[in-house]
Amino acid sequence: MTDEERIRQLREELNEYDYHYYVLDDPLVPDEYYDRLMRELRELEAKHPELVTPDSPTQRVGGQAASQFEEVRHEVPMLSLDNAFSEEEMRAFDRRLHELLGIEEDQPLQYCAEPKLDGLAISLLYEDGLLVRAATRGDGRVGENITANARTLRAIPLRLKGDPPPRVEARGEVYMPHEGFRKLNEEQLRKGQKTFANPRNAAAGSLRQLDPKVTAERPLTYTSYQLAQLEGADWPPTQYDQMLFLKQLGLPISPYMERLQGIEACFDYFRHIGEQRDQLPFDIDGVVFKLDRRDQQRKAGFVSRAPRWAIAWKFPAQEVMTRLLEVEFQVGRTGALTPVARLEPVQVGGVTVSNATLHNMDEIERKDIRIGDCVIVRRAGDVIPEIVKVVMKYRKPGFRKPQMPKRCPVCGSEVVREEGHAVYRCTGGLGCPAQRKEAIKHFASRKAMDIDGLGDKLVEQLVERGLVEDVADLYHLTLEQLMDLERMGEKSARNLLEALERSKSTTLPRFIYALGIREVGEATAESLAQHFGDLPPLMEASEEELQEIEDVGPVVAFNIVHFFAQPRNREVIDKLLAAGIHWPKQEPVDRQALPLAGKTYVITGTLEHYSREQAKQLLKALGAKVSSSVSKKTSAVIAGEKPGSKLEKAERLGVPVLDEAAFEQLIAREALIDS
Ligand code: 5U1
Numbered sequence: 001m002t003d004e005e006r007i008r009q010l011r012e013e014l015n016e017y018d019y020h021y022y023v024l025d026d027p028l029v030p031d032e033y034y035d036r037l038m039r040e041l042r043e044l045e046a047k048h049p050e051l052v053t054p055d056s057p058t059q060r061v062g063g064q065a066a067s068q069f070e071e072v073r074h075e076v077p078m079l080s081l082d083n084a085f086s087e088e089e090m091r092a093f094d095r096r097l098h099e100l101l102g103i104e105e106d107q108p109l110q111y112c113a114e115p116k117l118d119g120l121a122i123s124l125l126y127e128d129g130l131l132v133r134a135a136t137r138g139d140g141r142v143g144e145n146i147t148a149n150a151r152t153l154r155a156i157p158l159r160l161k162g163d164p165p166p167r168v169e170a171r172g173e174v175y176m177p178h179e180g181f182r183k184l185n186e187e188q189l190r191k192g193q194k195t196f197a198n199p200r201n202a203a204a205g206s207l208r209q210l211d212p213k214v215t216a217e218r219p220l221t222y223t224s225y226q227l228a229q230l231e232g233a234d235w236p237p238t239q240y241d242q243m244l245f246l247k248q249l250g251l252p253i254s255p256y257m258e259r260l261q262g263i264e265a266c267f268d269y270f271r272h273i274g275e276q277r278d279q280l281p282f283d284i285d286g287v288v289f290k291l292d293r294r295d296q297q298r299k300a301g302f303v304s305r306a307p308r309w310a311i312a313w314k315f316p317a318q319e320v321m322t323r324l325l326e327v328e329f330q331v332g333r334t335g336a337l338t339p340v341a342r343l344e345p346v347q348v349g350g351v352t353v354s355n356a357t358l359h360n361m362d363e364i365e366r367k368d369i370r371i372g373d374c375v376i377v378r379r380a381g382d383v384i385p386e387i388v389k390v391v392m393k394y395r396k397p398g399f400r401k402p403q404m405p406k407r408c409p410v411c412g413s414e415v416v417r418e419e420g421h422a423v424y425r426c427t428g429g430l431g432c433p434a435q436r437k438e439a440i441k442h443f444a445s446r447k448a449m450d451i452d453g454l455g456d457k458l459v460e461q462l463v464e465r466g467l468v469e470d471v472a473d474l475y476h477l478t479l480e481q482l483m484d485l486e487r488m489g490e491k492s493a494r495n496l497l498e499a500l501e502r503s504k505s506t507t508l509p510r511f512i513y514a515l516g517i518r519e520v521g522e523a524t525a526e527s528l529a530q531h532f533g534d535l536p537p538l539m540e541a542s543e544e545e546l547q548e549i550e551d552v553g554p555v556v557a558f559n560i561v562h563f564f565a566q567p568r569n570r571e572v573i574d575k576l577l578a579a580g581i582h583w584p585k586q587e588p589v590d591r592q593a594l595p596l597a598g599k600t601y602v603i604t605g606t607l608e609h610y611s612r613e614q615a616k617q618l619l620k621a622l623g624a625k626v627s628s629s630v631s632k633k634t635s636a637v638i639a640g641e642k643p644g645s646k647l648e649k650a651e652r653l654g655v656p657v658l659d660e661a662a663f664e665q666l667i668a669r670e671a672l673i674d675s
Contacts, residue, residue: 108262119175180219594623
């Protein structure tokens, strides 16, 4: 094959991979394979510069930074949408359309529905299949030419597929998925640059960069929602068909798009999307309903800046303004003081929010937050509500800065800042009731000693009444003491005593984890248990020896040695053992020598023959790690019935997927090699 032929082949292949990834949502190859082909194409093009074409996938990032964006006049104005906020308003919209079209109300109208992405609208103009211009909406008539930036988005084809008509204009939304937004903000923080308040601002800021190289680095994507111009081909007769037409040309459309008959079906669709909202990997702010038939759209017409045939039914806002009443400091298990914002209660995303996390003092400083400020609170997905920014125009001169207290608000011990860290800690140790409560909650938690029925409220009562000073005291509680507590009947008290008794029979990894040594999570506890086989050698280990274990770095090694050096901790351990806590002895294991050492698996969905915990234990016993989130580094995803978004993510990233039979083969094969 000549270089020219290979160049053509590589371009076609890379374009096909982009199409499968972005349009069909069905990735064909892992990223590294894609990158390898791209490198080969770059090398060949460097050898033959005369063969470089503007639609080559290597030419996405190019040109100099601009000094400003040129103006673009939209041939067809970019309209906005009317909003609805209730079923009533939706019924009124439907009724009005019936009237405008002269159709009886008992005849359902056909709608096309899809989620409303929370990004920014752009127009993409293709001539003879080539992307010739991309523009922002601007004021709807005149926007900005952002072609160089739009070209950097892999979701936007530089050339349309198949046999495209001479002129096509598609419109849609550019947006930033959550994962990319989180990473971008982390990166901005690391570089000491300004963070973005939300994914929409991040998308807008990224697309309006004068240097396309910056845009190219930002995790932006695009989905079409309108066919705005078409020449040289017949207009598909409905919105739904127009979208399928764009998809055929290689433009991404919403995978959630549905055709619906009548307004009641719209209600069901809205509810259904609303239920999924928190799990979606990007922000949406409502659902758009469009009269499906183009002839009916034309008859319904427009009012000023919005069509009468479409409406955006908005969800409750995910960002709202409220007032910061106070900043209080919560003391965690390890004594870290975390500032928490107490807010005037407000509805955010359909939930009442009265607290928000402030992470640490640096964040308060960076966002310049003062008590009394009007603040924008955001609650999106399943993340904890947070303050995105202060509305400075409502700031009054007397508003004071939150101050880290010098003494612990719970026990009065001195608060110190760790050198080189943003964290402040109470020095009270287990003498501090807050730390004691948190340590007991951790000890009792499901992944630690799994003491059923010992909830947070109960722990608080036990500590406040002085019945439990340390975790070992739990095992000396009596029926009478428990029955004397609030909301505790004889049956619950007996159940709790039984749960405590049951918890005495545990495993070494659980016990190590339950001790609550700083930065020793489940996985590290497991590695420590495997390495030492029992508690006494772990208690005597040196920092050097500990650092030989996978996952144990200098900080964790120091924390472990420091923990066991405290006489008080040793005393509590002795008391626990004396109370009867025990575990099966295990032989020390060299984890590196296990057959699945170095591999990481993710389990999703329901397996027929194993609980998730059993599958996890089997994999771990063979040396693998089991993680809860899929990344490029995941060795494989094990998918049972009804797998969740993890399966989709694995497929997107090209991570291998094993079904239950393949999982059984894997463990059987590896166990055999091991024996
Ligand atoms: N999903 C979707 N978003 N959105 C925004 N459809 C949609 N349609 C729009 C806008 C502004 O305008 C129509 C008038 C085409």
